[in-house]
Amino acid sequence: MNIPDNFQVIDHALIHHKLGLIRDKNTGLKEFRELVTEATMLLGYEATKDLSLKDAEVQTPITTAQVKTVEVADIVLVPIMRAGLSMAEGMLKLIPNARVGCVGMERDHETHQPVDYYFKIPNQAQKRTFIVLDPMLATGGTIIATVDRLKDLGADKILCVCIISAPEGMEAFCEQHQDVKVYTGALDDHLNSSKYIVPGLGDAGDRLYGTD
Numbered sequence: 001m002n003i004p005d006n007f008q009v010i011d012h013a014l015i016h017h018k019l020g021l022i023r024d025k026n027t028g029l030k031e032f033r034e035l036v037t038e039a040t041m042l043l044g045y046e047a048t049k050d051l052s053l054k055d056a057e058v059q060t061p062i063t064t065a066q067v068k069t070v071e072v073a074d075i076v077l078v079p080i081m082r083a084g085l086s087m088a089e090g091m092l093k094l095i096p097n098a099r100v101g102c103v104g105m106e107r108d109h110e111t112h113q114p115v116d117y118y119f120k121i122p123n124q125a126q127k128r129t130f131i132v133l134d135p136m137l138a139t140g141g142t143i144i145a146t147v148d149r150l151k152d153l154g155a156d157k158i159l160c161v162c163i164i165s166a167p168e169g170m171e172a173f174c175e176q177h178q179d180v181k182v183y184t185g186a187l188d189d190h191l192n193s194s195k196y197i198v199p200g201l202g203d204a205g206d207r208l209y210g211t212d
């Protein structure tokens with residue numbers, strides 16, 4: 001399978017381990033939530049490694065030190081509701097001062113296109129780095145539409161973190177947004193006729209919120 005340059009499957013022993021537990025249908029609600037948070041932290045660690053840095057100076061107890069800092073107030077986490085909210089918790093453990101903009105998308109019954117019913121994003125999009133969070137990159141429709149909306153606001157620094165991806169979503173997303181990098185924990189086999197990822201983990205929202 002051809003993997004686009006802007007799509008990265010993060011190969012890490014702990015991510016493999018946690019994905020095994022996340023996929024297991026016998027994993028309970030509490031543990032599932034904790035694992036999603038933990039997997040997001042591992043993916044987020046890798047996804048944020050090239051955030052831009054600024055030089056700064058601090059006084060240590062001994063002397064002056066030249067240090068590097070991330071402009072955390074310019075980082076905006078964008079969880080796509082509802083399953084993305086649990087990923088925001090993981091990312092906030094890494095970047096506790098990040099801003100959070102929430103997006104809710106649903107499919108229009110007539111056009112079948114994703115439309116947002118909720119879109120609350122901090123202003124000054126041009127100077128922000130947006131980290132879009134959705135555990136499942138399935139068809140890609142929702143996440144493509146979210147990035148479209150962010151770009152409409154002037155955003156040009158956007159990256160996405162997904163726990164599990166389908167080849168169909170990867171291809172659709174990477175064709176539409178070649179300038180936006182996607183970090184994922186696994187590239188699965190395919191989508192089934194109900195657009196669930198196979199083997200996947202089932203419905204991420206239902207498993208996170210106990211609505212199955």
Ligand code: URA
Pocket residue numbers: 083136138195196197198200201202203204205
């Ligand atoms: N959304 C989910 O929650 N699971 C899938 O497999 C695909 C989309």
